Amino acid sequence: MRNGNKMDKVSNSKTQIIEKRGGWSIKKAFLPLFSVIFILLSSSTYAELELHISKTSDDGIPIYIANISAGIPGGHNGIIEADLKRSGRFTIVNRSKIPNIASYGETLNAGAYQDIADYIVRGKDNGNGGLFIELVSTTDNAKTNYTITANENPRRPAHKAADLIYEKITRRKGAFDTRLAYVTVTNSTSKNRTFRLYISDSDGNNPQSILSSRRPIMSPAWSPDGSELAYVSFEKNTSAIYVQNIFTGAKRLISAREGINGAPAWSPDGSRIAMSLSINGNPEIYTINTKSGALKRITNSSAIDTEPAWNGTGSIIFTSNRGGSPQLYRISANGGDAQRITFDGKYNSAADIANNKIAFISGNRGAFHVAIKSMSESGKNMLSNGRLDESPTLAPNGAMVAYTTLRNGQNTLAVVSDNGKSRQFLTSPAGDVREPAWSPYLHK
Amino acid sequence: MAMIGAILFHVLIVGLFVLSFDWTEKPEMAEAGIPVSIILPNAEALELPTKIGNTEKEPEKQIVEPEPSEESIKAAEAIEKKQEQQQLATIARQEAALKIKEATEKRLLEQARAKKKLADQKLADQKLAEQKKTEQEKAKREKEKQAEKAEQERKAEEQKIVEKAKQKEEALAKEKTEKEAKRKAEEKAKKIAEAKREAQAKKDAQAKRDEQAIKDAQAKKNAKKKEERKKREKAKRLAKEKEAKEKKQAEERAAKIKAEKEEAERLAKKRAAEKAAAIKAAKLKAEKEAAEKLAAKKAEYHRKWKEAQEKKKADAIAAEARKKAAAEAASNKEALVKAKRGAQISWGSKIQRHVKRRWHPPPGTSGKSAKVKITVSASGYISSGIKVLSCSGSDEFCASVKDAFEQAEPLPRPPSKFNFNKSDRTITFIMD
Numbered sequence: 014m015r016n017g018n019k020m021d022k023v024s025n026s027k028t029q030i031i032e033k034r035g036g037w038s039i040k041k042a043f044l045p046l047f048s049v050i051f052i053l054l055s056s057s058t059y060a061e062l063e064l065h066i067s068k069t070s071d072d073g074i075p076i077y078i079a080n081i082s083a084g085i086p087g088g089h090n091g092i093i094e095a096d097l098k099r100s101g102r103f104t105i106v107n108r109s110k111i112p113n114i115a116s117y118g119e120t121l122n123a124g125a126y127q128d129i130a131d132y133i134v135r136g137k138d139n140g141n142g143g144l145f146i147e148l149v150s151t152t153d154n155a156k157t158n159y160t161i162t163a164n165e166n167p168r169r170p171a172h173k174a175a176d177l178i179y180e181k182i183t184r185r186k187g188a189f190d191t192r193l194a195y196v197t198v199t200n201s202t203s204k205n206r207t208f209r210l211y212i213s214d215s216d217g218n219n220p221q222s223i224l225s226s227r228r229p230i231m232s233p234a235w236s237p238d239g240s241e242l243a244y245v246s247f248e249k250n251t252s253a254i255y256v257q258n259i260f261t262g263a264k265r266l267i268s269a270r271e272g273i274n275g276a277p278a279w280s281p282d283g284s285r286i287a288m289s290l291s292i293n294g295n296p297e298i299y300t301i302n303t304k305s306g307a308l309k310r311i312t313n314s315s316a317i318d319t320e321p322a323w324n325g326t327g328s329i330i331f332t333s334n335r336g337g338s339p340q341l342y343r344i345s346a347n348g349g350d351a352q353r354i355t356f357d358g359k360y361n362s363a364a365d366i367a368n369n370k371i372a373f374i375s376g377n378r379g380a381f382h383v384a385i386k387s388m389s390e391s392g393k394n395m396l397s398n399g400r401l402d403e404s405p406t407l408a409p410n411g412a413m414v415a416y417t418t419l420r421n422g423q424n425t426l427a428v429v430s431d432n433g434k435s436r437q438f439l440t441s442p443a444g445d446v447r448e449p450a451w452s453p454y455l456h457k
Numbered sequence: 458m459a460m461i462g463a464i465l466f467h468v469l470i471v472g473l474f475v476l477s478f479d480w481t482e483k484p485e486m487a488e489a490g491i492p493v494s495i496i497l498p499n500a501e502a503l504e505l506p507t508k509i510g511n512t513e514k515e516p517e518k519q520i521v522e523p524e525p526s527e528e529s530i531k532a533a534e535a536i537e538k539k540q541e542q543q544q545l546a547t548i549a550r551q552e553a554a555l556k557i558k559e560a561t562e563k564r565l566l567e568q569a570r571a572k573k574k575l576a577d578q579k580l581a582d583q584k585l586a587e588q589k590k591t592e593q594e595k596a597k598r599e600k601e602k603q604a605e606k607a608e609q610e611r612k613a614e615e616q617k618i619v620e621k622a623k624q625k626e627e628a629l630a631k632e633k634t635e636k637e638a639k640r641k642a643e644e645k646a647k648k649i650a651e652a653k654r655e656a657q658a659k660k661d662a663q664a665k666r667d668e669q670a671i672k673d674a675q676a677k678k679n680a681k682k683k684e685e686r687k688k689r690e691k692a693k694r695l696a697k698e699k700e701a702k703e704k705k706q707a708e709e710r711a712a713k714i715k716a717e718k719e720e721a722e723r724l725a726k727k728r729a730a731e732k733a734a735a736i737k738a739a740k741l742k743a744e745k746e747a748a749e750k751l752a753a754k755k756a757e758y759h760r761k762w763k764e765a766q767e768k769k770k771a772d773a774i775a776a777e778a779r780k781k782a783a784a785e786a787a788s789n790k791e792a793l794v795k796a797k798r799g800a801q802i803s804w805g806s807k808i809q810r811h812v813k814r815r816w817h818p819p820p821g822t823s824g825k826s827a828k829v830k831i832t833v834s835a836s837g838y839i840s841s842g843i844k845v846l847s848c849s850g851s852d853e854f855c856a857s858v859k860d861a862f863e864q865a866e867p868l869p870r871p872p873s874k875f876n877f878n879k880s881d882r883t884i885t886f887i888m889d
Contacts, residue, residue, distance in 0.1 A: 062805040063885040066813045068822070074814045102817065127869075131811070152811075152837060153867045183815070184864050369853065370820065385820040389851040392821030432817055 073104035073434065074182060077130040079114050081146070082138035085167050089144060092171035093134065093178065095216060096189035099437050100179060100412050101430025106130045123149040134178060142167060146174045148181055157181055166219055188408035191215040192452040193415055194233040194242055194259075195426065197444035209444070210244060212259055215408070215415075215451070217426055217439025223259055233450045234277045234286075242450075243267060243277040243286055254288055256303075268301060268308075276320045278329075279303075280346070287311070287321035287329050287346075298331050300346065311348045318342075322364045322371075324388065330354065330371065332362040341373060355386075357393060363404060367451075368411030370431060372396075374403060383416045385431055396429045397436075406451040407431075415439070415449045463578045467571040471564070797875040805884055807869040808833065816861035816888065818854055825850030826889035827858040833882045837867035846885070858888050 076097060081089040097103040110129050115121045117135040126133060129151075136146040142163025149156045159177050161170040169190055176187030197209045210224035210233060224230060228247040235242060236256070243256045252274040257264035268274045272291030279286055285300045290308075292299075298311040298318045312318040316335035324330050326346060333342050333351065339362045342351040355361035360376030361384075375384040375395065383405045386393035399418035406415050412431050417424040424446050426439040671678070818825070827848040834840040843862045848855035871877045 061880055061883045061885060062801060063887065064805055064809045066809060066816060066886055066888045068816070068818050068889065072810065072814055102814075104814075131814075150867070152869060155867075182864070184860070387819035387821055387851070387853055389853045390819055390821040392823055394820040394823075431820065 073098075073102050074132070075104045075106050075130045076132045076134065076178075076182075077106040077108070077111055077114070077126065079117070079133065079135040080108070081117075081134075081136040081144065081171075084138055084142075085171075089136065089138070089171040089174065090134075092168055092216070093175045095437070096172060096175035096187075097179060099189075099216070099428055099430065099435050100187075101432045101434035102179070102183055102412070117145065117147055121149060123151040123154045125151075127151040132178075132182065136174065139163075142170065144170045144174055146177065148178055166214070168214055168216075168218055172214065172216075185412065186410050186454065188410040188412060188451075188454065189215055190455055191409060192235075192239065192455065193217065193406075193426070193439075193449050194235060194452065195417075195441070195449040196230050196233065196244075196447045197442055198447065199444035201445055207444075209442075210242070210257075211442060212242075212452075213439075213441070215428075217441055220442050222442075223262065224257065232276050232448055234279055235450055235452045236279050237281055237283040237453055239452045239455050243279060245275050245277065254286070256286075267303075267306075272296075278321045278323055280323050281326050285346075287323060287331075289319035289321065289331075298329060298344070300329075309348070311344055311346070312351060313348075314351075320363050322366050324366050330364045330366060332364065341371070355393075356391075365406045365414075365451075367407035367409055370407060370411040372405035372407045372414045372416075374405060383414055383429065385414065394433060396431070396433050397427070399427075402427075404448045406449050408451050409453045413451075415451050417446055417449060460575065460579060460582075463575050464571075467567075467574070471567060471571075793875075797877075797881075800872045800875050801877065801881055804869060804871050808865075808884060809886070811868055812861050812865045812886065815864040816857065818857045819851070822850050822854045824889075825854050826887065827855060829858055829862065829886045829888060831862060831884055831886070832879060833868050833871060833884070835871060835873070835877075835882075837870040839866060839868070841883075861888075 078090045078094050078097075081093070085092075094105050098105050106129055111126055111133075114126075114133065114135070117137045121133065121135070123133050131151055133149045133151060134146065135149070136144050139145050139160065144159075144161040146159040146161060147156055148159070159174060161173045161177070164170055164173075172190035175189040179185070179187035179189070191214075192212050193215055194210065194212045197211060198206065199209070200206045206227065208226045208228065208230040209222045210230050211220045211222050213220035223242070224244075224246075226246060226248050228250070229245075230247075231245040231252075233242050233244040240260060241256050241258050243254060245252050246255055247253075249269065251269065253269035254267040254274050254277045255264045256267055267277065267286060268288060268290065270290055270292050272294065273296055274288065274290060275296075276289045277286050278288070280300075284303060286303055287298060287300045289296045290299045291297070295315060296317045296319050297313060298321050300309045300311060301307065302309075311321075311329060312331065312333070314333065314335050316333050318331055318333045318335070320332040322330045323346070324343065328343055329346050330341055330343050331351075332339050334340075335342070335351075336353060338359045340353055341355040341361050341364050343354050344351040354371075355373070355375075358375050358377050360374070360381070362374050362376075364371050364373040366372075366388075369388045370385055371388060372383060372385050374381050375393065376382075380400050381402055382395050382399065383397035383402050384393045384395050396414055397416060397418060399420075401419045403417045403424070407413070408415070413428050414431065415426060415428045418427045419425075420427075420438065423444075426441045426446050426449055427436065428439060429436045825848075827850065828846040830844040830846055831839045832841040839862060843859050845855060845859060848858065871882050875881075
């Protein structure tokens with residue numbers, strides 16, 4: 014499905030009611046009128062309803078976030094709202110619709126707001142940088158309370174609160190309290206060209222440079238525990254793969270073999286790093302044991318094989334032009350025959366996998382967009398609408414995709430929800446932003 | 458015979474014609490009426506030569522011929538004369554031939570005419586004969602008719618005669634009868650007259666004797682008469698008195714009778730009047746009773762009718778009330794059903810939106826669909842499990858459908874006002 018079509022469908026979302034016996038439908042927009050007509054026509058013989066639910070909808074779960082102390086700019090409620098909205102699963106109810114809601118701790122008749130919101134979030138600062146959060150369902154007035162401890166990063170309690178709310182409502186783990194790693198390039202056309210490796214909160218806030226170099230830094234990849242980053246550096250004038258602890262800054266060389274050393278990717282268990290090496294002159298996929306350093310060749314073809322991404326621990330998805338154009342292939346993590354998994358379009362590359370979803374770049378007529386597909390489905394959905402969108406990376410829950418897109422002549426960070434309903438540009442430091450990598454769930 | 462006569466007549470005429478004809482007489486052409494060209498076939502030869510040339514113009518060169526001599530002129534005149542004679546002889550011959558020819562033709566014509574006349578005569582004779590025959594037949598028929606008519610007339614005459622004779626006979630018979638009767642009557646009258654005469658004679662004798670006796674007795678009688686007259690007068694007087702008395706008595710009786718009669722009549726009238734009055738009274742009474750009865754009957758009928766009307770009216774009012782109540786009940790029921798249905802739809806649409814917001818099918822599942830059936834409890838929970846009736850997608854897609862309902866719990870509660878039954882709370886979703 015093309016993105017434009019997707020957007021059209023989103024904007025023209027249909028909600029239909031189909032009479033099981035009558036066989037006619039009601040558009041959501043005309044529901045009251047059609048309901049009246051239906052009431053006039055219906056008789057007691059009708060009993061069971063038959064309703065229609067379309068996939069395409071821009072309608073999220075309506076949630077009302079009350080003000081929660083304003084110790085930080087925008088308040089915790091602002092962070093929570095932005096997080097939930099970015100997921101593409103919620104519609105934030107304007108606070109003016111419930112102007113004088115009872116404060117946290119006060120009695121709340123949530124059922125009175127059933128027609129406005131499905132949920133109401135109230136909370137307050139616990140006085141130590143932590144948060145008390147209350148989630149109330151307007152459907153059954155059920156309340157869920159959370160206590161979130163303080164963190165050195167004052168924004169993280171709000172992200173954690175968003176994760177908890179998200180998980181409570183969607184029954185999927187939230188990925189707002191995560192990080193992004195990316196590379197920026199400043200002064201790219203001068204001698205002072207500087208490459209920096211940054212890490213930031215998942216919303217782009219709180220960026221911190223963990224590495225800077227006059228030489229190119231490329232392809233950051235998070236370790237499964239979120240404490241280390243593997244990346245490609247040309248600091249020795251040739252490509253080499255390093256692993257660096259983001260907290261201590263300690264780094265170690267993983268591969269500096271002859272030829273290309275590129276596109277590192279951690280296995281989900283952290284035991285191996287897949288990469289593209291051109292030891293024999295042709296880029297192939299290899300894995301290297303992170304402890305023993307043992308190298309294993311996975312692919313063996315005359316084509317270019319690169320950009321490996323782990324699909325669980327058993328298989329690797331990579332980009333290859335062995336079929337004549339760059340396409341995605343799947344191969345066992347132990348090597349063997351590769352199977353092509355993309356057939357739609359002449360350019361499909363740069364896969365990232367999370368929660369059984371693959372985000373990748375799909376090129377068509379000179380434009381490159383972020384696409385997403387399920388590992389178990391053959392179709393794909395287009396998510397971005399830029400001209401040169403690059404380096405998609407999935408949140409660990411697979412609900413959002415971060416990527417770079419050309420904006421005002423510079424690459425910048427953007428995040429889109431996996432259902433395409435939400436798209437946000439993230440704040441980032443000055444410079445050309447490249448190759449974001451979404452961290453796994455944080456444990457610290 | 459007539460034929461022969463006709464032939465002879467014609468021969469006679471031809472003979473007269475031939476004898477009377479003058480063969481040397483030159484016929485007058487105009488009289489003959491025959492065209493000259495026919496009579497003179499060489500008429501061109503008699504024409505004088507024509508001078509050819511322009512008479513109005515003088516010729517440029519005039520040809521002058523030599524003057525002839527006298528001898529030559531004479532010779533020429535002799536020749537010319539001779540030629541003329543020859544021509545005249547020729548003409549005479551021709552005329553003679555023509556005459557012969559004409560005579561022959563005329564004769565032939567006459568013969569033809571005679572033949573034709575004979576034929577005509579014959580035909581005329583035949584026609585005449587036929588006509589005669591026809592006339593004879595006609596005459597015969599006429600005669601027969603006349604004879605028949607005469608016969609009829611004769612018969613009629615005879616009939617008349619017979620009738621007349623009959624009538625005459627009858628008249629004679631009648632006359633005879635009458636005469637006989639007359640005679641008998643005369644005889645009878647004669648006898649009667651004779652008897653009368655004898656009786657008269659006897660009577661006269663007797664009368665004479667009686668007259669004498671009368672005369673004898675007359676004196677006695679007169680005396681007696683006188684006596685009797687006196688007696689008669691006395692008797693008459695007595696009779697008169699008696700008569701007067703009787704008359705009086707009769708008058709009295711009559712008066713009495715009359716009075717009685719009048720009395721009787723009066724009584725009768727009175728009785729009749731009484732009877733009539735009684736009858737009338739009875740009649741009036743009967744009528745009155747009948748009227749009263751009728752009035753009572755009418756009143757009863759009216760009462761019953763009124764009761765029936767009132768009952769009918771009451772029934773109608775009751776029926777109307779029942780109908781109204783039923784209609785109202787039906788209307789209320791219908792309104793309730795409609796309201797219930799409306800509430801059901803409103804509630805269903807809430808559930809629909811509720812689930813829709815929570816459904817996140819895996820990417821790339823365009824065209825995949827599923828059908829799910831749930832029954833919602835009064836508290837908004839799915840009471841009968843999420844029944845995936847059909848699913849055309851992968852396991853992941855089908856799981857996403859189920860997951861949407863799981864996430865959606867608790868669903869909006871059904872409106873408590875209408876006491877939805879299980880069927881009302883059962884909804885099928887088509888998810889595509």
